[in-house]
Amino acid sequence: MKNTIRKERKKEIISGMYELSRREGLENVSIAKIGKHLGMPPSLVMHYFPNKRLLILGLIDHILHQYQLIYKPIINKLENNPRVDPESLVDRLFSREWNLLFDDGVFFSCYAFIFRDPSIKKEYKNLHVKLRVTLKNLLDKDEVLVNGNTGLLAEKIFVVIEGAYYYLSMMDEAKEYDQKLELFKNQVYDLIYAEINRIQSGKGMYSSGG
């Protein structure tokens, strides 16, 4: 199959580009460097990605796919449980074991493109919406939570996760990192318990909007 070669080469090129971006930063990656890294002439790189924009779009697809994979094992494990334990859910959502698999620098370099490229913006948005839907479905497996507004709860949880992801990236000291991480975990616990509370008492005691 001629198509197999094509697909594999494209994958190889994007992977190489990703590795280079990780090491030297996306802004320092060139077609020539990618070729050199993979032992192929730059003209072959351009045979599969006729211009640099397509190369970047390919990288973003790759990044977003990887980003999604981060949550895959978390989701799989939780899906097999008949009931969702809030603690283990939050633990898993915040477990950043993926750090080894995923480079935040490349991710945010690509993220910056959303502000000047509408199609990239849409791609990013779709992924983030998708993750929220997945979380909502997980929450709906809980016999109590299913009676509440799990869509809203998922939004609230993710905004904390993403804000934490952003802020924690600035931490150097492990101690401080862990301390803040704990704090944000508690913040998510509170969201879940508040929703459970709201459901069980029929009406919320806070201004929990909906």
Next chain:
Amino acid sequence: MKNTIRKERKKEIISGMYELSRREGLENVSIAKIGKHLGMPPSLVMHYFPNKRLLILGLIDHILHQYQLIYKPIINKLENNPRVDPESLVDRLFSREWNLLFDDGVFFSCYAFIFRDPSIKKEYKNLHVKLRVTLKNLLDKDEVLVNGNTGLLAEKIFVVIEGAYYYLSMMDEAKEYDQKLELFKNQVYDLIYAEINRIQSGKGMYSSGG
């Protein structure tokens, strides 16, 4: 004063660089382009910023300064009030009128540098910590909240603001944007009311850690 010329020129160069980054993206800005944009030879640009790294560091200083200015009017207004009204506080923290003054694309392009440059990481962190301290001081002006853990509360509020900032940047439709914005505002209200509640009832009903 010889120093005035130097300072003004440096400022002019960074401003020009910022304008270009806004229009074409940071990755497409070069020393030659900056010079052309400002009507000066590239050698003059390099006279003040002997290499490109210094130019980028200058830009980041500028960005972070601007970022801080966003909160300046908000803080000023609130500081003059003897008491902090939670609603107007949250309204102001989420008011993104600054969008005209500040370019998110450049901000995140620069943010991506924290993952490969420790000194940039530190700069970013200092700013974010500073903003939290400022918010804590504002919260401490409230006669009820001052008896609570305002430092913790400030952290929790900012993680929502920053997560919202990240997520809302992906929204295109005004309606959806407003809807989500409302949601995140409520989330912050709830944090404030929960803390007030916790203080007034002596002990929290949730697992509000501290």
Next chain:
DNA sequence: TTATTTATTGAATATTCATTCAATATTAAA
């Protein structure tokens, strides 16, 4: 005023950039 420092210019550097092209090798279809 003279001497010295700084600001500014414009030309020049080697290097890297994305991209093109023609030639050849390999694979799949007829």
Next chain:
DNA sequence: TTTAATATTGAATGAATATTCAATAAATAA
């Protein structure tokens, strides 16, 4: 096997890149 399509190579392109340098102009200090 012949034909057609694709994969791969290597050389070449001009434009853009960061940076250097020597010369001049302007401002400051003596």
